[in-house]
Amino acid sequence: xxxxxxxxxxxxxxxxxxxxxxxxxxxxxxxxxxxxxxxxxxxxxxxxxxxxxxxxxxxxxxxxxxxxxxxxxxxxxxxxxxxxxxxxxxxxxxxxxxxxxxxxxxxxxxxxxxxxxxxxxxxxxxxxxxxxxxxxxxxxxxxxxxxxxxxxxxxxxxxxxxxxxxxxxxxxxxxxxxxxxxxxxxxxx
Numbered sequence: 001x002x003x004x005x006x007x008x009x010x011x012x013x014x015x016x017x018x019x020x021x022x023x024x025x026x027x028x029x030x031x032x033x034x035x036x037x038x039x040x041x042x043x044x045x046x047x048x049x050x051x052x053x054x055x056x057x058x059x060x061x062x063x064x065x066x067x068x069x070x071x072x073x074x075x076x077x078x079x080x081x082x083x084x085x086x087x088x089x090x091x092x093x094x095x096x097x098x099x100x101x102x103x104x105x106x107x108x109x110x111x112x113x114x115x116x117x118x119x120x121x122x123x124x125x126x127x128x129x130x131x132x133x134x135x136x137x138x139x140x141x142x143x144x145x146x147x148x149x150x151x152x153x154x155x156x157x158x159x160x161x162x163x164x165x166x167x168x169x170x171x172x173x174x175x176x177x178x179x180x181x182x183x184x185x186x187x188x189x
Contacts, residue, residue, distance in 0.1 A: 019139035037081035105162040112155035132157035
C-alpha cells in the first residue's frame with residue numbers, strides 16, 4: 001500500500017486556502033437549488049465561479065468577502081435562504097459550526113476527508129448530506145486563473161444540510177476550462 005505523498009505534503013494552513021472553484025464544479029448544484037431561493041456566497045468575489053455561474057443561471061445571489069470587510073463569522077445578510085461556497089479549508093470546523101447555527105440549507109465544497117474527525121462528528125450530529133463526484137475537482141490557483149491545475153491530490157464534495165433528497169448523491173463531473181478573470185487580470189470586478 002503506497003503513501004499519498006501529495007496529500008501528506010499539502011499545505012493545510014491558511015496559506016493553502018487560496019484555491020478557486022472552477023465553473024464545472026458549481027454546475028452540479030443547479031439540480032438541487034430552487035430558483036425561488038436567494039443564495040448567499042460568503043467567501044466570494046464578483047469573479048468567483050459560484051457568483052458568476054449562479055447569477056448567469058437566473059438565481060438571486062448575494063456575495064460577500066473579507067475584501068468587502070464582511071467577515072463570515074461576524075456578517076450575515078438580511079435576507080438569504082441557502083449558503084453556497086468553497087470556504088477556507090483551514091477554517092472548516094469553524095465554518096461548519098456557523099453554517100449549522102443558521103438552521104438553513106447550505107452546500108460547502110470541502111475535501112472529502114472532512115467527513116471524519118471528532119470535532120466534525122459533533123458538529124454534523126448526523127445531519128450532514130454529501131454531493132460527491134466521479135472525479136477530483138481541479139482548482140484554480142492564484143498563479144493559474146486561466147485554466148485549472150491538473151492532478152489535484154484530494155477529492156472534494158459538497159457538505160450539505162437540508163438541500164439534497166438523500167444523505168449521499170453521486171454525480172459525474174464534466175470538466176472544461178473557463179478562466180476566472182479578476183480585476184488584476186483585466187476583469188471588471
